[in-house]
Every structure is written in C-alpha cells, then in structure tokens.
Amino acid sequence: MNPLQSSFDNARRSFLTSSASGLGMAALTSMLAGDGMLGPSKVHAEEAIRNQVTAGMQHFAPKAKSCIFLFQAGAPSHLDLFDPKPKLNELDGKPLPAELLEKVRFAFIKKDSAVLLGSPRRWTKHGDSGMDFSDFLPNIATCADDILMIRSLHSEQFNHHPGQLLLSCGRASFGLPTMGSWLTYGLGTESQNLPGYVVLTSGRGSSGGTSLWSSGFLPSHYAGVLFRNQGEPVLNLANPAGLSPEQQRRGLDALKNLNSNRLEETGDPEIASRIASYELAFRMQSAAPELIDLTGESATTQEAYGISRAQHPEATGRGNVANAHLSFSRNCLLARRMVERGVRFVNIIYEAWDQHSTLDADLKYNSWVVDQPIAALLKDLKQRGLLDSTLVVWGAEFGRTPLGENRNGRQANTGRDHHPFAFSLWMAGGGVKGGQTYGASDDIGWGVERDPVHINDFHATMLHLFGLDHSKLTHRFQGRDFRLTDVGGKVVQPWLA
Numbered sequence: 001m002n003p004l005q006s007s008f009d010n011a012r013r014s015f016l017t018s019s020a021s022g023l024g025m026a027a028l029t030s031m032l033a034g035d036g037m038l039g040p041s042k043v044h045a046e047e048a049i050r051n052q053v054t055a056g057m058q059h060f061a062p063k064a065k066s067c068i069f070l071f072q073a074g075a076p077s078h079l080d081l082f083d084p085k086p087k088l089n090e091l092d093g094k095p096l097p098a099e100l101l102e103k104v105r106f107a108f109i110k111k112d113s114a115v116l117l118g119s120p121r122r123w124t125k126h127g128d129s130g131m132d133f134s135d136f137l138p139n140i141a142t143c144a145d146d147i148l149m150i151r152s153l154h155s156e157q158f159n160h161h162p163g164q165l166l167l168s169c170g171r172a173s174f175g176l177p178t179m180g181s182w183l184t185y186g187l188g189t190e191s192q193n194l195p196g197y198v199v200l201t202s203g204r205g206s207s208g209g210t211s212l213w214s215s216g217f218l219p220s221h222y223a224g225v226l227f228r229n230q231g232e233p234v235l236n237l238a239n240p241a242g243l244s245p246e247q248q249r250r251g252l253d254a255l256k257n258l259n260s261n262r263l264e265e266t267g268d269p270e271i272a273s274r275i276a277s278y279e280l281a282f283r284m285q286s287a288a289p290e291l292i293d294l295t296g297e298s299a300t301t302q303e304a305y306g307i308s309r310a311q312h313p314e315a316t317g318r319g320n321v322a323n324a325h326l327s328f329s330r331n332c333l334l335a336r337r338m339v340e341r342g343v344r345f346v347n348i349i350y351e352a353w354d355q356h357s358t359l360d361a362d363l364k365y366n367s368w369v370v371d372q373p374i375a376a377l378l379k380d381l382k383q384r385g386l387l388d389s390t391l392v393v394w395g396a397e398f399g400r401t402p403l404g405e406n407r408n409g410r411q412a413n414t415g416r417d418h419h420p421f422a423f424s425l426w427m428a429g430g431g432v433k434g435g436q437t438y439g440a441s442d443d444i445g446w447g448v449e450r451d452p453v454h455i456n457d458f459h460a461t462m463l464h465l466f467g468l469d470h471s472k473l474t475h476r477f478q479g480r481d482f483r484l485t486d487v488g489g490k491v492v493q494p495w496l497a
Contacts, residue, residue: 053486057186063431063497064391065190066339067183068346070374072352073164073206074318077119077400077416078424079445080363081134083151085124087443088402092118096403097239100446107159108356108407109417116444117404117413120360129435136367139375145385145435146378146428148495152439152448155398155420155455160354163397163420164208166455170484171218177216177475178224179459180345182484183466185222186473190342193287195225197345197434198338202369203324206351213347217477221273222396224347227292227334291337294330304376305333312369325369336380339390353396356405357415380429391430391465395458399423402444422448425458431465433497453492460489464496468497 079085093115101111121134127144140147157163162172170260177185180197189196198211206212213224256275263271294302302308306329319427328350335346352366374394381387398420404413422441428434439451460470463484470489474481 057473058467059469059472060467062187062465063389064348064429064465065389066342066344067180067391067393067430067462067466068335068339068348068377069179070205070370070392070394071167071212071347071349072353072370072394072396073208073349073351074160075163075396075398075400075418075423076353076366077355077359077363078151079400079402079416080119080121080359081137081367082132082149082424082426083441083445084121084132084134085119085402085441085443085445088116088445089118091116091444096446105158107399107418108405109401109403110406110408113406113412114403115406115413115415116134116402122162127435129437131435131437136364137371137372139376143375143378143428147434148427148432148462149437150425150427150439150453150458150495151422151437151441152423152451153399153423153455153458154448155423158395158398158418158420160207160418161211163418164212167336167395167397168208168212170459170489171486173212175216176211176482177218177222177484178215178349179462179484180213180224181215181218181222182463182473183345185218185475186463186468187344187466189344191344192342194291194338194341194343197222197224197347198343199224199226199347199349200327201226201349201351202317202331203319203351204321204351206349212349217482218475219269219273220495221276224345227288234340236469247482287341291341292334294333297333301376301380304372304380305329306372306376307333309372312365314361314365316365317352317358318354319350319362319366319369321352324350324352326368327374332377333380336377336384336386338382339386340384355400355415356407356417357410359415376386381429389430391432391462392428393425393462394427395425396423399445402446413447419445421446427495432495432497436494438492438494454488456485456489457492459484461492461495464491 039203079088095115101114121136122131123134124141125131126141129145131141131144131147133141133144138195155163155166157166159173165174165176166172168178184196197213208366213226215221215223259271261273263275293308307326309325309329311323311325328348331348335348338346350370352369356363378392381390381392398418399422400416401419403417405415405417406412422445439453440449441447442449463470463473469490470483470485474483476482
C-alpha cells in the first residue's frame with residue numbers, strides 16, 4: 001500500500017473515532033450520570049435517559065400529567081352498558097337485511113341464521129348532563145358529569161389480539177411500542193423510585209399478553225412493569241437471604257462500571273436502559289413495598305374501593321377467577337397511589353368480557369366487579385384534586401354485535417359476537433370536557449351514524465392532552481419515522497375542556 005495513502009487513511013480513521021468518541025461521551029455524560037456513576041453531583045441514569053430523549057418533545061402546555069387506562073379486555077357490550085337502542089328491542093329476533101351482511105366478517109356468527117338480539121337492560125339518565133347508563137353500572141353512573149362518553153368509535157380489527165394491539169400500539173402489528181411507552185418516551189416520569197409505566201392485572205389475563213405493554217423498538221426502559229397482586233410486587237425484587245444492602249450496593253456499582261465501559265465502547269442504548277433498570281430496582285426495594293401497603297389508607301377509603309368486599313352471590317363466568325373482584329378493587333386504589341407518586345401511565349387490565357353466551361348473567365357479574373372501584377377511583381381522584389391532571393380511560397378492543405351469537409354447538413342468541421364497526425369508550429379528567437356524549441351509532445348499534453372516531457383519533461387526542469403533537473412524537477427505526485398514530489389520527493377538538 002502507498003505509505004501516503006495509508007497515513008491518510010489512519011488520520012481519517014483517527015479523526016472519525018475521536019469525533020464519535022467525543023460526541024458519544026457528551027451523550028454518555030448526559031445519560032449515565034447518577035448515583036455516583038460519573039461523579040457525586042450527577043443525576044440518576046434513568047433521569048438522564050429521559051432528559052436526553054424528551055428534550056423539546058412537549059409541544060405545548062399539557063392538561064394531563066398521568067393516565068390510568070382501565071383496559072376491559074375481551075370487549076364489553078356497549079349495547080347493554082352505555083348505548084341504549086329501543087329500536088333494537090323492537091326488532092328483536094328479526095334478521096338484518098342481506099346487503100348489510102354481504103361483505104362483513106364475524107368471528108363466530110353464522111350469517112344465514114343470525115337474528116337481532118335486544119337488550120333486557122333498564123336505562124336511566126344521570127347527572128345534569130342526562131347521560132345514559134344501564135342498571136348494571138349504578139356507581140359509575142353517579143360520575144356522569146365528569147365523563148366524556150364516546151359512542152362512535154370504530155376499528156378494522158374484529159379479533160381480540162389484533163384489536164388489542166391496535167388499541168394499545170396504534171396498529172395491529174407485533175414489535176410496536178404501546179401507549180404507555182410512547183408517553184414515557186415523550187415525557188419521562190416524575191417518580192424517581194417507581195417505574196414510569198406500570199401494569200396491573202385481574203382475571204384471566206388478556207389474549208394480547210405482554211405485547212400490550214411492550215416498548216417495541218423503543219429502549220426497554222420504556223416498557224411497562226408488571227406488578228403482582230400479592231407477595232413481592234415485582235418478581236425477584238427482594239434480596240436473597242444474607243445479602244446486606246451494603247453488599248448489594250457494592251455489587252451494583254461494580255456492574256454499573258462494567259456496563260458503563262461497555263456503553264462507552266458500543267454506544268448501545270440498551271446498555272443504558274439496563275443500567276437505569278438496575279438502579280431503579282434498587283430504589284424500588286423500599287418504594288414498592290410501601291406503595292402496596294394499604295394499611296395507611298382509612299377504613300372509609302378501603303371500603304369505598306371494596307378491597308375486602310364479599311363475593312357476589314351470583315358470581316359466574318369468565319370474570320370469576322382468582323378473586324378478581326378483590327384484585328381489581330385493590331388495583332384501582334393502587335393506581336391512585338401510583339399517580340400520587342408520579343407514575344406516568346398505569347394500565348389496569350381486566351379480562352372477562354368476551355360474552356359469546358350467557359351474556360346477561362356474566363355481564364351482570366363483570367359489571368359488579370368493576371363498577372364500585374372505578375366510581376371510587378374517580379371520586380377519590382376528584383376529592384384529592386388529582387382528577388384534573390389525571391386522564392382516566394375505560395376502553396376495549398371493540399364492542400359487541402346487535403346480532404345474537406348463534407355458533408354451532410351453543411344455545412342460540414344468549415350472547416354477542418365481536419363488533420368493530422361502532423362501539424363506546426369513555427374518558428374522565430385530564431383536560432376532557434365531562435358531561436357530554438359524543439357521536440352516535442345507528443338505531444340498532446350496527447354502524448356509526450354521527451361523528452366517527454377511529455382508534456388513532458383517540459390516540460392523537462390523548463397525546464394532545466399531554467401536550468404532545470401526535471405527528472411530531474416519532475422515533476426512527478429501520479429507516480422510518482414511527483409514531484403511535486401510524487399514518488392517521490386527528491385531534492377531536494370538542495373533547496377538550
């Protein structure tokens with residue numbers, strides 16, 4: 001090789017290496033200082049990650065600071081809870097016109113013998129707003145004037161896992177960040193000792209599983225952390241017997257130094273996430289047990305949430321699993337405590353609502369499980385001055401058909417199939433205009449009649465409430481700028497207070 005060319009190549013390689021190292025060290029200093037990692041005056045590693053990623057991401061003043069998402073997995077029947085249809089009752093037992101069914105896909109319904117199924121529910125208007133609720137939700141109904149009821153949501157997904165992915169990730173695909181991940185990516189968390197994104201579950205467990213709280217292609221630091229209902233709040237959080245805090249701290253410091261050296265060499269952001277996770281887990285060892293210890297809550301508060309209530313005398317169906325009525329009550333109270341401690345996004349998942357049969361009995365029980373604690377949560381947040389800054393959402397992957405379930409091998413017309421063409425979702429607090437019913441489905445609840453809202457429109461509006469422009473909250477991955485709303489979504493202005 002020409003000695004001059006070799007010298008030039010070496011000089012260029014040296015320049016690029018030193019420049020990359022200088023830039024990398026600047027980012028490393030911002031990201032990884034904390035707990036003595038790069039000096040005693042530095043900030044925590046996960047705080048630095050948040051600051052680096054979120055610089056300039058908040059696009060305007062937010063109205064919401066935290067979100068509690070009440071994910072009713074399995075899809076409750078909006079036609080029996082939120083959206084009364086007298087015409088459907090008139091047409092009970094009659095078939096739909098053939099042209100409506102021609103190009104429609106169902107999960108289980110047999111089109112040739114399908115007939116409409118009315119609802120036996122009794123409906124009452126509540127609050128100054130006169131919002132309709134069925135008799136299955138008497139407690140949530142008392143919060144009508146704080147609730148924004150949306151009756152015109154629609155989706156293109158009619159099976160559970162794709163529908164849950166669309167609701168959680170903005171698109172029915174694996175490997176994408178969820179709502180909680182996008183929010184913590186954009187805003188970080190105000191809690192130093194708890195994760196920014198926490199998941200609480202009750203019942204059977206959703207068909208979407210961990211894909212519903214994944215960070216996707218975002219650093220794993222932004223994934224949801226699953227808290228358990230009993231025992232250790234997070235698995236393996238407690239120290240092994242005989243390991244003192246001092247020993248643990250020395251071990252973590254050694255591991256942190258090794259990881260920091262490796263990060264300096266590779267610039268891999270997952271190493272930064274790993275360091276931050278270890279440090280957060282160390283602090284959580286004292287914060288998490290205090291969080292789940294409810295003995296400091298008054299007897300009145302505990303009774304309001306129903307954390308010790310007796311089982312329903314007619315407990316039945318998918319929701320009657322592992323004392324879900326107690327774990328759901330406890331999760332609602334924990335969610336309030338998490339919001340108080342700065343957690344950004346709390347996802348409470350209750351999977352029980354897939355009523356293809358015995359709709360009346362099973363829906364009655366599931367509604368009983370959630371009605372009291374959700375109403376208590378809304379009132380508790382409001383009484384403490386937290387509802388204005390906490391967005392509470394009730395939502396599911398789709399609704400249920402106005403047609404009765406008639407699959408082979410089951411008693412016909414005792415349940416409802418999956419229905420994405422028109423369904424309901426509600427929100428409260430966090431800057432939404434309560435006491436209003438937005439949009440409408442048609443006379444039988446088949447399709448949207450007025451003010452259609454796609455799932456991505458809901459996402460865009462939710463981000464807007466947190467001061468984020470959905471079109472600008474992006475992350476480049478594999479040569480493309482991804483966002484929660486994919487290539488759609490619009491802010492629904494009438495929802496905003």
